Amino acid sequence: MSSDQKIEASALLVSTIKGVGEKLSSTLSKLGIITIEDLLFHFPIGYQDRTTLKKIAELEPNQDFVVQGVIEKVSQTFVPRKMLLVKIKDNTGHLYLRFFYYFPGLRNIFKEGTLIQVSGSSRLGRYGLETVHPEYEIVKDNEFKPQILAKYPLTKGITHQKMRKLISEAIELIKLEKIEVSDLLPPHNFSSLNESIVNIHSPDPKSNIEEFLVGGSSEARKRIGLEEMVANKISYLSIREQNKNRITSTFQNDRLAKTINSSLAFKLTNDQVSAYEEISADIATQTPMLRLLQGDVGSGKTIVAGLVAAHVVEDKKQVAILAPTTILANQHYQNFVEWFGEEEVKLLTSKIPAKEKRLIYENIAEGKTKIIIGTHAVFQEGVTYKDLSLVIYDEQHRFGVSQRLKLKEKAEDYPHQLLLSATPIPRTMAMGVLSGLDISTIKSLPPNRTPVVTTTLQNNRRDALINRIKSAISKNSQVYWVCPLIDESESELIGIEDLEKILKKEFNSKEYEIIHGKMKDTDKQRILSDFKEKKTKILLATTVIEVGIDVPDANIMVIENSERFGLAQLHQLRGRVGRGEKESFCILMHSDSLTELAEKRLQIITETNDGFVIAEEDLKLRGPGDILGLSQTGQPSFTFFDLLADETLQDEAERLAQEVVKLPAEQQRKIVERWFPAHLELSDV
Ligand code: ADP
Ligand code: MG
Numbered sequence: 001m002s003s004d005q006k007i008e009a010s011a012l013l014v015s016t017i018k019g020v021g022e023k024l025s026s027t028l029s030k031l032g033i034i035t036i037e038d039l040l041f042h043f044p045i046g047y048q049d050r051t052t053l054k055k056i057a058e059l060e061p062n063q064d065f066v067v068q069g070v071i072e073k074v075s076q077t078f079v080p081r082k083m084l085l086v087k088i089k090d091n092t093g094h095l096y097l098r099f100f101y102y103f104p105g106l107r108n109i110f111k112e113g114t115l116i117q118v119s120g121s122s123r124l125g126r127y128g129l130e131t132v133h134p135e136y137e138i139v140k141d142n143e144f145k146p147q148i149l150a151k152y153p154l155t156k157g158i159t160h161q162k163m164r165k166l167i168s169e170a171i172e173l174i175k176l177e178k179i180e181v182s183d184l185l186p187p188h189n190f191s192s193l194n195e196s197i198v199n200i201h202s203p204d205p206k207s208n209i210e211e212f213l214v215g216g217s218s219e220a221r222k223r224i225g226l227e228e229m230v231a232n233k234i235s236y237l238s239i240r241e242q243n244k245n246r247i248t249s250t251f252q253n254d255r256l257a258k259t260i261n262s263s264l265a266f267k268l269t270n271d272q273v274s275a276y277e278e279i280s281a282d283i284a285t286q287t288p289m290l291r292l293l294q295g296d297v298g299s300g301k302t303i304v305a306g307l308v309a310a311h312v313v314e315d316k317k318q319v320a321i322l323a324p325t326t327i328l329a330n331q332h333y334q335n336f337v338e339w340f341g342e343e344e345v346k347l348l349t350s351k352i353p354a355k356e357k358r359l360i361y362e363n364i365a366e367g368k369t370k371i372i373i374g375t376h377a378v379f380q381e382g383v384t385y386k387d388l389s390l391v392i393y394d395e396q397h398r399f400g401v402s403q404r405l406k407l408k409e410k411a412e413d414y415p416h417q418l419l420l421s422a423t424p425i426p427r428t429m430a431m432g433v434l435s436g437l438d439i440s441t442i443k444s445l446p447p448n449r450t451p452v453v454t455t456t457l458q459n460n461r462r463d464a465l466i467n468r469i470k471s472a473i474s475k476n477s478q479v480y481w482v483c484p485l486i487d488e489s490e491s492e493l494i495g496i497e498d499l500e501k502i503l504k505k506e507f508n509s510k511e512y513e514i515i516h517g518k519m520k521d522t523d524k525q526r527i528l529s530d531f532k533e534k535k536t537k538i539l540l541a542t543t544v545i546e547v548g549i550d551v552p553d554a555n556i557m558v559i560e561n562s563e564r565f566g567l568a569q570l571h572q573l574r575g576r577v578g579r580g581e582k583e584s585f586c587i588l589m590h591s592d593s594l595t596e597l598a599e600k601r602l603q604i605i606t607e608t609n610d611g612f613v614i615a616e617e618d619l620k621l622r623g624p625g626d627i628l629g630l631s632q633t634g635q636p637s638f639t640f641f642d643l644l645a646d647e648t649l650q651d652e653a654e655r656l657a658q659e660v661v662k663l664p665a666e667q668q669r670k671i672v673e674r675w676f677p678a679h680l681e682l683s684d685v
Helices: 022-029 036-040 162-174 194-203 219-244 253-262 270-283 299-315 326-340 355-368 402-412 426-434 458-472 494-505 521-532 569-576 598-606 610-620 646-658 665-675 681-682
Strands: 046-050 066-077 083-089 094-099 117-127 126-134 134-136 147-151 288-293 318-322 345-350 371-374 388-393 416-421 439-440 453-458 480-482 513-517 538-541 554-559 585-590
Touching: 036 162, 046 066, 046 453, 134 270, 147 162, 147 665, 162 194, 194 219, 219 402, 219 665, 253 270, 253 288, 253 299, 270 288, 270 299, 270 345, 270 416, 270 439, 288 299, 299 318, 299 326, 299 388, 318 569, 326 345, 326 371, 326 521, 326 665, 345 355, 345 426, 453 458, 458 494, 458 554, 494 538, 513 521, 521 538, 554 569, 569 585, 569 598, 569 610, 585 598, 598 610, 646 665
Parallel strands: 094 126, 288 416, 288 439, 318 371, 318 388, 345 371, 388 416, 453 585, 480 538, 480 554, 513 538, 554 585
Antiparallel strands: 046 147, 066 083, 066 117, 083 094, 117 126, 117 134
16 A cells, blocks of 8 residues: 555544444543544653463562463352453463452353463462453463563553453554554654654563653653653744743833842842843843743742832733732732732732722722732732733742633733742753743852751650750750641651641640641741741741741751641741751751661752752652642643653754744644643643
């Protein structure tokens, strides 16, 4: 058959595969599989190794295996539940197969004396080694066929065996040159897409499985990973492309910013000045800004945002500032009131009484209020802006993409957007996942900081800790004491209530207060201001204090069960101390025995105060998935592309992406759709 007769896989519905009826089609659609191309892009999440035939005696519990054996006995029992028990043996030992769900005819397939091949996963059962619901086949010509079998994401109504069968039918069609998946990338030196798809679904049994997994060295994996990254880049680059065609207000006046700057009690650091200049240059042009300002905890991002906001306020336009929590919104409100005065700045959270809220809405709609600070309440239905021109998102990774979009819809013109992040983003990641954003970085902390001294301490040395804290608070120190949970739902974790019991015995009840996320906001506010005013010495808290709280006199941070936290989060928490003149300490409590990985991670935190170094190390130890809370933001985690191992592929992906964004929108759309259908909402390519 000549190549021009191949049909495009995206033009064929899955129902064109034989055996796929209405019911199966509808099941497949739940997995996003509508066409044969979708089916072929339903990639394996792992593989089952069936390359070596084992002897039964060689099997160990909890491993995947293939054996051949003769059926010795078949029995059906009903206690404790209905099941079929099949005993097989080879010349080294015996193995039980258990089936809880089976069709009645299965008994007759398993005839005593028949040689069968069984593959599955072993476990230790009551009578020795067994396997539940294994795959099986009758051995015909005494031959063993080594296989690497793909494992797929499934949904109710479809089994692995079925999914494999469907995909292998589609693959057969490619091999017979009846269909093809069209290659949407510009020319490159990687292997062909169709060949790669075939190989990734059914690797050569002689190869090493690792080569086909994320980061692996097979040609197929690289080709697919490359396309995945290109697709990801396009979805962001296209936002940027569209942005280029949008026009928004420009801001050049910096008189107000200068006035505010000169009234500050401190001098901006060089990094703050350059970040401010970069952002000012962005909003001086008609293209809407899309910039991330990243800087370690306490590096002073807020004032930079404040000075930029001053440009907009000076021109009588509006700024919205979004904080992830009410506490943080309040704190920003206090700062901005100090810089801009009460008239211009309003706080908008869901807790504000309706009557008051209506008045605030009115002032916003009339343009009297220039700076609106709040939680997602600033997105709410009732809010209309007169001329919203700049949106600042603090701790951006806490907001979902859809929330961001909602706000954009409110603005008549497309506003400038500034994202603040205290989670430094390693370069390798920034290139991969944020290619649509410009980035400004504040590298160094203000000069008045003394680095936090961080130590680890085993739980069994708690007495020593308590003595140390007693002595410190007698010398006017203040302490944050952080627990991962409100109460202990897992026994080895110390909950805030357990800890309170301990503190009750050791400290005067006026010396400490408890704060956690489930409290009323008004209570939280009161407790925080008591702490700020030094009425209390110890703040017993959950991670509600993680983000942005600023109490310069607190200089001790105790973190319970520190091995349970992510490195970025530990670093954030630690950033609550080390903000004043006094030397600061962070004590990481942990269980008496640690895994090697946990030990390594805590060691990183004790050895450096540099958030960028921590982020890089975290990326190496954990992989990229969790660093930004990517799943939360709707940003992708990759199936095949490995942000670390594939640094060399990045440049090629970037080159291809830059070419693809010049192609017609329809073509760009196709690539993104294959990989990240959810991004389409975002980028309206
Ligand atoms: P973050 O970057 O974590 O949001 P903040 O903006 O809250 O940090 O700043 C932390 C603290 O540092 C604040 O109390 C702020 O007033 C102070 N600060 C900011 N810039 C400077 C500076 N250049 N010199 C001294 N203190 C500063
Ligand atoms: Mg901040």
